[in-house]
Amino acid sequence: MLWDGVGMEKLEKTSIVRRSPCPVACALDILGDRWTLLVVRDLLLGRTRFKDFEASPEGIPTNILSERLARLLRHKVVEQVPAGEGGKRMAYILTPKGKALGQLVRDMRDWGSKWEKGTRAALTPA
Amino acid sequence: MLWDGVGMEKLEKTSIVRRSPCPVACALDILGDRWTLLVVRDLLLGRTRFKDFEASPEGIPTNILSERLARLLRHKVVEQVPAGEGGKRMAYILTPKGKALGQLVRDMRDWGSKWEKGTRAALTPA
DNA sequence: ATTAAACGCTTGCATATTGCAAGTAAAAAA
DNA sequence: TTTTTTACTTGCAATATGCAAGCGTTTAAT
Numbered sequence: 001m002l003w004d005g006v007g008m009e010k011l012e013k014t015s016i017v018r019r020s021p022c023p024v025a026c027a028l029d030i031l032g033d034r035w036t037l038l039v040v041r042d043l044l045l046g047r048t049r050f051k052d053f054e055a056s057p058e059g060i061p062t063n064i065l066s067e068r069l070a071r072l073l074r075h076k077v078v079e080q081v082p083a084g085e086g087g088k089r090m091a092y093i094l095t096p097k098g099k100a101l102g103q104l105v106r107d108m109r110d111w112g113s114k115w116e117k118g119t120r121a122a123l124t125p126a
Numbered sequence: 127m128l129w130d131g132v133g134m135e136k137l138e139k140t141s142i143v144r145r146s147p148c149p150v151a152c153a154l155d156i157l158g159d160r161w162t163l164l165v166v167r168d169l170l171l172g173r174t175r176f177k178d179f180e181a182s183p184e185g186i187p188t189n190i191l192s193e194r195l196a197r198l199l200r201h202k203v204v205e206q207v208p209a210g211e212g213g214k215r216m217a218y219i220l221t222p223k224g225k226a227l228g229q230l231v232r233d234m235r236d237w238g239s240k241w242e243k244g245t246r247a248a249l250t251p252a
Numbered sequence: 253a254t255t256a257a258a259c260g261c262t263t264g265c266a267t268a269t270t271g272c273a274a275g276t277a278a279a280a281a282a
Numbered sequence: 283t284t285t286t287t288t289a290c291t292t293g294c295a296a297t298a299t300g301c302a303a304g305c306g307t308t309t310a311a312t
Contacts (some may be wrong), residue, residue: 023238034158087195112149119149
């Protein structure tokens with residue numbers, strides 16, 4: 001097993017621990033759970049606000065949503081921009097790194113649509 | 127939230143609970159964790175045996191590997207065939223449904239390779 | 253300006269999952 | 283026949299998840 005980043009003296013959530021140099025494993029360290037790619041899906045659909053992600057039909061718990069957004073920010077998959085002119089609220093949007101997940105999420109949508117009966121795509125066919 | 131399958135009187139691991147009709151969510155119900163797609167990666171690389179998956183550099187715990195293989199069998203992503211002529215041991219191979227994950231895993235490899243520095247692909251470029 | 257509602261979280265806590273180490277039975281090799 | 287390998291299972295501590303409630307700030311309504 002391989003490690004990246006700083007020593008073990010302060011094992012925080014920010015410490016980067018890679019299980020292997022495999023890019024698939026590395027991607028899974030960022031994206032590999034049942035919720036993160038649903039947030040990315042919503043972002044690809046143009047949703048930008050905490051409440052929007054919360055309102056998705058899967059019903060993500062708010063503490064999990066907070067943590068996942070923090071992780072995506074940390075890994076620069078998303079960034080925050082002012083939500084509207086004058087206002088102080090922030091919106092989440094995908095960075096180029098995040099937008100690059102489009103094909104992956106579309107593949108997942110296509111696989112689910114093809115092999116799991118009874119599913120229906122919300123994501124546009126593009 | 128939507129449910130599929132039988133009633134609640136016997137909530138086993140075999141009961142199918144879908145969080146939504148979204149194919150992405152449905153795919154994540156099968157594949158959404160830090161280990162499952164690594165096993166699929168190994169299968170795509172031609173590995174077929176429990177010990178082979180166990181030997182991968184990420185070091186999957188054996189109880190997790192057992193459970194993940196059982197889940198992949200249950201969802202017909204993998205199947206078992208005799209490992210050799212005469213022998214009684216079984217090998218795991220991808221079904222068509224499982225092979226259809228090839229593009230998804232390649233996308234993940236490509237995304238990891240491009241955006242996470244210090245990763246190296248083992249999976250063939252195909 | 254004042255009040256009310258919505259927003260974006262955080263906290264507490266019960267339950268579920270994970271990861272580690274050890275153990276085991278069957279199959280294969282020696 | 284004995285030994286080693288394989289493919290798991292089990293026990294258990296640590297971590298993550300999911301639910302509900304709460305809370306300070308921002309925005310909307312009056």
